[in-house]
Amino acid sequence: MISIQLNDLQVECEQGRTILEVARAHGVEIPTLCHHPSLPPAGLCRLCIVEQEWPDGERSVKSSCTLQATDGMKILTDTDRVHSLRAGVIELLLLRAPHATSIRDLANLYGVEQPALTQLQEPDGCVLCGLCVRTCEQSMAREAITCAQRSTGRSVATAFHDRSENCVGCGSCVNVCPTGVLHLEQQDGVRRIFWNDQLLNETELVPCEDCGDEFTTRQLLDWTAQRGKPNAVDTEHPVCPACARQRQARRMARPLARY
């Protein structure tokens, strides 16, 4: 174990932990945007910045999600400088996604006013946090979407802006998107994934063999089976998680019925 100073607290933690992890473990709030606990840190958004104070009193600004704790370190998470730098980041986020609840909540917290939308570029609601791309690539191993360049700037898109054959319609990218610019619609047995109004792909919904609820997609079932996941659903006889639990409970109760 090592020891660090976190604001006024002297805390112990394991070597290799990030400052963000240590802070959260001790109830110290640090806002994040591009961080997700199931993905390696990317250090993209700079919202999680803190100050590191060196023995000579000098301070430098670091991203807490990528900064590893070392013994004797002194970290300040709530100084005027940190507050003002985070407010600057939030102002830029507001320009990109002025209607996103998550960004407006942050702005309220930091007292940031909505900046005048005088930019040439229309806000498209995407803060380019990259969470969707990293989730698709690193959690789902699909690489169906990427950060692409458009005439007006960067956006999230499929290769060549065509519908992506790689997309299995899992919805993981939608779940991690902090602004809701990625969303899905389900109708007539089809799941559609959109970035704004741009259709990324369509996949076939699969009903549960027991209750009939459309709970997954054909492409995701096939991909999960292909990856050899131990809890893969039977692709021939798909059953949703709730019905699978009921089947299991019935199987377990059967031997007891004899007594």
Ligand code: SF4
């Ligand atoms: S829905 Fe498609 S694009 Fe989104 S994470 Fe799943 S495979 Fe990737």
Ligand code: SF4
């Ligand atoms: S679509 Fe959502 S998750 Fe993806 S980069 Fe934009 S804001 Fe982030």
Ligand code: FES
């Ligand atoms: S959460 Fe640390 S840089 Fe984005």
